[in-house]
Amino acid sequence: MKITANDISDAYKKISPFIHKTPVLTNNSINRITNSDLYFKCENFQKTGSFKARGAFNAILSVNEQKLKKGVATHSSGNHAAALAFAAQRLKIKSFIVMPKNAPVNKIEAVKSYDGLIVFCDSSLEAREATLEKVVTQTCATFIHPYNNYDIIKGQATAAYEFFNQIEKPDYILVPLGGGGILSGTSLATKYFSPNTKVIGVEPQIADDAFRSLRDGKIYSSTYPNTIADGLRTSLKKRTFRILKENNVEILTVKEKTIAEALFLIIERMKIVVEPSAVVTLAAVLENRKRFEGKKIGLLLSGGNLDLSKIPEYRKIAGKE
Amino acid sequence: MKITANDISDAYKKISPFIHKTPVLTNNSINRITNSDLYFKCENFQKTGSFKARGAFNAILSVNEQKLKKGVATHSSGNHAAALAFAAQRLKIKSFIVMPKNAPVNKIEAVKSYDGLIVFCDSSLEAREATLEKVVTQTCATFIHPYNNYDIIKGQATAAYEFFNQIEKPDYILVPLGGGGILSGTSLATKYFSPNTKVIGVEPQIADDAFRSLRDGKIYSSTYPNTIADGLRTSLKKRTFRILKENNVEILTVKEKTIAEALFLIIERMKIVVEPSAVVTLAAVLENRKRFEGKKIGLLLSGGNLDLSKIPEYRKIAGKE
Numbered sequence: 001m002k003i004t005a006n007d008i009s010d011a012y013k014k015i016s017p018f019i020h021k022t023p024v025l026t027n028n029s030i031n032r033i034t035n036s037d038l039y040f041k042c043e044n045f046q047k048t049g050s051f052k053a054r055g056a057f058n059a060i061l062s063v064n065e066q067k068l069k070k071g072v073a074t075h076s077s078g079n080h081a082a083a084l085a086f087a088a089q090r091l092k093i094k095s096f097i098v099m100p101k102n103a104p105v106n107k108i109e110a111v112k113s114y115d116g117l118i119v120f121c122d123s124s125l126e127a128r129e130a131t132l133e134k135v136v137t138q139t140c141a142t143f144i145h146p147y148n149n150y151d152i153i154k155g156q157a158t159a160a161y162e163f164f165n166q167i168e169k170p171d172y173i174l175v176p177l178g179g180g181g182i183l184s185g186t187s188l189a190t191k192y193f194s195p196n197t198k199v200i201g202v203e204p205q206i207a208d209d210a211f212r213s214l215r216d217g218k219i220y221s222s223t224y225p226n227t228i229a230d231g232l233r234t235s236l237k238k239r240t241f242r243i244l245k246e247n248n249v250e251i252l253t254v255k256e257k258t259i260a261e262a263l264f265l266i267i268e269r270m271k272i273v274v275e276p277s278a279v280v281t282l283a284a285v286l287e288n289r290k291r292f293e294g295k296k297i298g299l300l301l302s303g304g305n306l307d308l309s310k311i312p313e314y315r316k317i318a319g320k321e
Numbered sequence: 322m323k324i325t326a327n328d329i330s331d332a333y334k335k336i337s338p339f340i341h342k343t344p345v346l347t348n349n350s351i352n353r354i355t356n357s358d359l360y361f362k363c364e365n366f367q368k369t370g371s372f373k374a375r376g377a378f379n380a381i382l383s384v385n386e387q388k389l390k391k392g393v394a395t396h397s398s399g400n401h402a403a404a405l406a407f408a409a410q411r412l413k414i415k416s417f418i419v420m421p422k423n424a425p426v427n428k429i430e431a432v433k434s435y436d437g438l439i440v441f442c443d444s445s446l447e448a449r450e451a452t453l454e455k456v457v458t459q460t461c462a463t464f465i466h467p468y469n470n471y472d473i474i475k476g477q478a479t480a481a482y483e484f485f486n487q488i489e490k491p492d493y494i495l496v497p498l499g500g501g502g503i504l505s506g507t508s509l510a511t512k513y514f515s516p517n518t519k520v521i522g523v524e525p526q527i528a529d530d531a532f533r534s535l536r537d538g539k540i541y542s543s544t545y546p547n548t549i550a551d552g553l554r555t556s557l558k559k560r561t562f563r564i565l566k567e568n569n570v571e572i573l574t575v576k577e578k579t580i581a582e583a584l585f586l587i588i589e590r591m592k593i594v595v596e597p598s599a600v601v602t603l604a605a606v607l608e609n610r611k612r613f614e615g616k617k618i619g620l621l622l623s624g625g626n627l628d629l630s631k632i633p634e635y636r637k638i639a640g641k642e
Contacts, residue, residue: 044592045592049592264629267594267629268427268594268629270594271365271366271370271593271594271595271625272593272594273588273589273592273593274592304592308588308589309633309636309641309642311629311632311633312630312632315629320630321630
């Protein structure tokens with residue numbers, strides 16, 4: 001399956017009634033610190049607080065109506081869970097969300113507030129997958145994987161598509177990398193709509209499975225390392241791996257301390273709320289100043305679902321206490 | 322001295338090259354909670370992170386050039402200090418800022434980063450005023466009071482002036498109340514540019530000196546109570562008291578717990594950073610639901626200089642831990 005330019009613009013038309021066109025913000029004082037020209041695409045302001053709403057709407061709207069009557073299902077403890085439940089509620093269908101018992105309380109609350117039917121399970125990947133299979137068998141709901149799904153990837157691609165209509169011809173676009181959904185979508189949108197822009201994926205140094213996977217040409221599974229960028233713990237899957245490989249996407253890795261520093265730079269200077277996973281891109285600019293000096297750079301702020309109870313921990317890592 | 326409609330529009334023209342036109346944001350989920358139509362004027366995104374930049378620029382630009390060569394001075398441990406230092410730096414004049422030794426580190430850092438010359442003193446009001454007098458005598462700098470100054474009030478009035486050009490004919494405009502600078506400016510801008518809108522000032526219940534002052538017709542001094550809305554501890558002075566009295570401005574008071582709840586509602590739902598002093602207006606809507614139901618309401622989000630080290634304390638007050 002090949003995703004075309006039309007697939008992306010069609011997805012954008014399809015989801016536009018349901019999502020926000022998010023703003024692009026700039027900040028003089030961060031530009032002065034990095035000596036570059038940064039354009040932040042604020043998907044933290046997106047519905048449900050992350051870009052995942054784009055993929056969720058596109059995926060649901062791509063299932064045929066008859067099947068949709070049975071609802072949709074997924075397993076996730078993060079932003080995809082909330083986005084899928086929200087999109088399902090908005091489109092008046094059922095959603096079944098398999099979540100580990102120890103998922104963060106605020107994520108569970110979010111899914112509940114969107115009328116998602118939560119099925120709890122143990123926290124291992126095996127338990128999640130087994131529970132999901134049971135749910136799908138019983139309900140006949142359509143499984144929508146968080147990223148290893150072409151309709152999800154097309155939906156996530158619309159963030160960059162929208163960005164290139166707001167900011168012309170950046171030298172770089174930097175995107176957080178977990179399972180690779182938003183990164184593979186961005187690599188395609190860039191190829192079609194801003195071909196002179198270089199795409200870079202960024203992941204935590206202690207969760208560098210995608211970097212190693214692309215270097216060695218085979219998928220390494222994630223060991224779910226304890227990075228503060230908790231949205232980036234997952235590993236690539238077949239579809240995202242193939243797209244990133246075909247488009248020869250470069251990967252950079254960043255330190256935990258720099259992620260925490262980038263988090264506070266954005267919160268304190270820009271006065272917007274972002275989550276650690278969203279700021280690895282700024283961390284990459286901070287760790288590679290020479291390379292990015294004087295460049296025009298898009299940074300995808302992927303989400304704003306910050307767990308405020310963890311602020312003291314993040315401050316410690318940033319060396320602020 | 323009477324501030325006219327022209328004074329406000331002139332101030333706006335004068336300061337426009339130096340300040341941000343701040344956006345007005347809305348949020349569906351907060352509207353659903355309050356069952357009203359809320360328009361947040363985001364002065365947290367203003368230069369230096371608060372509306373104080375408006376008054377500071379207008380005040381400095383209203384001093385004659387000869388006098389300006391000696392610089393400007395003030396005493397403040399808060400947003401006015403940073404705003405005055407920033408405006409002075411931008412306009413290439415000196416600023417002398419008297420700050421108590423125990424002022425928050427981030428405020429001291431902000432003033433330093435804007436090249437403000439800091440003179441430390443003890444934390445009592447007497448010590449601050451005596452130190453300021455000494456500084457003014459020695460330097461011949463012009464003293465710019467944080468709010469008891471007509472040029473400051475005209476500058477602060479431009480926030481509401483700008484708002485009424487963005488949002489037409491709200492039923493109410495709600496404004497935080499400390500010394501009364503932004504509230505008296507707003508009451509004048511509303512009288513001239515949106516006369517059917519009702520202005521309400523909001524202060525913490527444990528810092529209700531302005532409420533009592535207007536009720537009893539005499540200024541009560543602040544006892545600097547320990548409210549989390551630390552920007553609202555100051556008391557009215559002659560000029561702000563007179564304007565609020567003449568315009569018959571209503572005052573509401575709010576509980577600490579509601580302030581903390583409003584803080585997290587805005588941070589978590591709107592994904593923007595605000596300080597406790599900025600959210601007393603939303604707290605007032607939450608405490609007076611019946612009155613504000615179905616109404617179109619402007620809320621002035623006065624600033625975004627949140628002290629992140631205090632998040633655990635605020636969460637406790639909001640009952641989140």
